[in-house]
Structure formats: structure tokens, C-alpha cells
Amino acid sequence: MVNFWQEKTLSEMSPEEWESLCDGCARCCLIKLEDIDDGQVHYTSVVCQYLDNERCQCSDYSNRNTLVPTCIHLTADSIPTWLPTTCAYRLVDEGKNLQWWHPLVSGSPDSVHEADISVRGKVIPETFVHPEELEEKIIRWVEL
Ligand code: SF4
Ligand code: SF4
Structure with a gap:
């Protein structure tokens, strides 16, 4: 098949297929810093204040782009290279297959957490971190 x-x-x-492609990792909701010298994007362990950390989902998905103007709005024509290498949109855009832990493959929304791909339980909401401390929070567990 x-x-x-x-x-x-x-x-x-279709819109339904497009939505189902998101694996629910919420890695794209991590606060990122861009190096002004080389343009490289670094992920931090700090996450958008609107992420429901327990459910690992946006707490106001339909209003996300109003609440957070920088919140990513993915379209088929704009798949940014800073997305994590595990992101299903990036994988499909690059002609690659989904991993075993993707809910569409495993049949379970929990597999993305069980495989330790999601940010659940690993992040701090941005409201608890001063912007000047962000650089100290750069992480390596999200590969670009
Ligand atoms: S990184 Fe990609 S797969 Fe993961 S939550 Fe964001 S859009 Fe969905
Ligand atoms: S508004 Fe929602 S979808 Fe956008 S970055 Fe924040 S938690 Fe993620």
C-alpha cells in the first residue's frame, strides 16, 4: 500500500491530509535564536507561552498567528530550512519517508513522545525566562 x-x-x-502530517512534536514552537554573523538558527529549551506542555499542543491553535505574529504558518511553497530534520513537512518536501514514530505510521499519537522526539516535559515556558538568558538555553537535541 x-x-x-x-x-x-x-x-x-487535502487540508485533512496536510493537518495530519504534523507529528505533534512541537519542536517548531521552541524559541529560536539566529546568529547574526552566519545566519545559523539555534534552538533553545524555551517554548512559546501558548504551548500546553502537558498535551504538547498549541492552547489556541486557531488564533496562533494573531497571538504570535512570528508563529510559523507553513504552506507547501514555504518550508523553512530551519525546521527540525524530523519535521514531517520537511521530510516529505525532501522526498523522504516518515519515521516509525510518526502517528500516521505507528497509529498512535503517543509514539512521538515515546520516541523522545517531542518537546513534552523538556521545556520551560518563555514567561519564566528573561530574554537575556535565552542564549544560555541553547540546546543540541534538536538537529537542523
Ligand atoms: S516541527 Fe513539524 S511536525 Fe513538529 S510540530 Fe512543528 S510542524 Fe508539526
Ligand atoms: S502560538 Fe501555538 S503553534 Fe504558534 S509557536 Fe506558540 S504554541 Fe506553537
Whole structure:
């Protein structure tokens, strides 16, 4: 059986298929710092204040772009290179398959947490961190 993410491009997916492609890792909700010298993006262990850390989901998904103007709005034509290498949108865009822990493959929304891919339980809300301390929070567990 060929799965939709293997036979369709991102732009060919239905809205339902597109939404289901998100693995729920919330890595894209981590606060990132860009090195002004080389443009490299560094992830921190600090997360957007709107992430419900227990559910590992945005607490106000439908209003996210109003609440946080910098919140990513992915489209088939704009898959940023700073997304983690594990991101399903990036994988499909690069012609790669999804990993075993992706809920569409495993059949369970918990596998992304069990595989230690999601940010659940590992992050600090941005409201608890002074902006000047962000650099100290740079992490290595999200690969670019
Ligand atoms: S990094 Fe990609 S797969 Fe993970 S939550 Fe963000 S959009 Fe979804
Ligand atoms: S507004 Fe929601 S989706 Fe956007 S970064 Fe914050 S938690 Fe993530």
C-alpha cells in the first residue's frame, strides 16, 4: 500500500491530509535564536507561552498567528530550512519517508513522545525566562 505522503506532493494534499502530517512534536514552537554573523538558527529549551506542555499542543491553535505574529504558518511553497530534520513537512518536501514514530505510521499519537522526539516535559515556558538568558538555553537535541 502506498501512503498519501509517499504518492502526493505537499501541494497535492487535502487540508485533512496536510493537518495530519504534523507529528505533534512541537519542536517548531521552541524559541529560536539566529546568529547574526552566519545566519545559523539555534534552538533553545524555551517554548512559546501558548504551548500546553502537558498535551504538547498549541492552547489556541486557531488564533496562533494573531497571538504570535512570528508563529510559523507553513504552506507547501514555504518550508523553512530551519525546521527540525524530523519535521514531517520537511521530510516529505525532501522526498523522504516518515519515521516509525510518526502517528500516521505507528497509529498512535503517543509514539512521538515515546520516541523522545517531542518537546513534552523538556521545556520551560518563555514567561519564566528573561530574554537575556535565552542564549544560555541553547540546546543540541534538536538537529537542523
Ligand atoms: S516541527 Fe513539524 S511536525 Fe513538529 S510540530 Fe512543528 S510542524 Fe508539526
Ligand atoms: S502560538 Fe501555538 S503553534 Fe504558534 S509557536 Fe506558540 S504554541 Fe506553537
